[in-house]
Amino acid sequence: MKEKKTKNETWEWIKALLIAFGLAAIIRVFLFTPIVVDGISMMPTLSDGDRMVVNKIGYTIGKPNRFDIVVFHAPEKKDYIKRIIGLPGDEVEYIDDVLYVNGKAFDEPYLDQYKAEIPDSPLTEDFKLEDKIQSKTIPEGHVFVLGDNRRKSKDSRHIGVISIDEIIGNTKIVFWPIKDFGIVN
Template identity: 65%
Template structure:
């Protein structure tokens, strides 16, 4: 009888440790997220399931073109691409992105530009859409790859780094579309 009580207790301890480890990993290190909508097409499709790396920005900073997940509202997280970093002046003119006056290539949009008639987005400057001359310290400027149909920094403003959950670049579902996005 006492041996079976010991065995039951050992199983309970193992289950508690497993639950705590899984919860800790999900809360502090990695978390799943589902792409909701088409704002990141053609790079990410609606209902893709991805992994968010939550620790990367605790030890480093976002880089231009990282795909990030952030708290847009209390209820919703958004997935967008980092375009402007602190101190950057951002402009979009004639379907060309300019950062600090220099044209920047966006190879991830090449196929989309070929498939779409007309410009991907209207011309804008950071100041026109946010009222700011430069991206403030502690903030980033983000855009969806589907520039025509994305609710991004042009509408919601710059994103505070405290609201960024992490970087995502691994699509794990559906399995046929498994990929690591560069």
């Protein structure tokens, strides 16, 4: 009798572990996944080595928004983290370190720290979208992304617009290191 009880208990533990691993796999594949920031292209917002949670379902039920921080498959077979600056149909240009989308100037408060450190020269060089992607507007189904560390970022200025289908998800939560734990904008 005791042997049967031990076998039942063992089987219950095995089932519980299989269910737990199965749920974890489903959550990771379809809903959320961790990612490690690799490099300095998103400084000062994100630092090299920050660990973040990527929301994979956000764009399956919604659309990307301007200034979302997204993770996407880059042409180099690597995942990049950048900020969406332009959406499909937008005209984007920088003049005197100011972002203009469809002729309207936008504030970028996440760049204030770097701009204060280099007051005599622009953080983002002047450009028109047409100079970077040979189109006046961002094509349907694509976004234009930039890293916050504009002088040291390989982004849409270099690799072109990003297909929305290549976006893994958006990210706002840093969970490691503990000192940086929280939501980023």
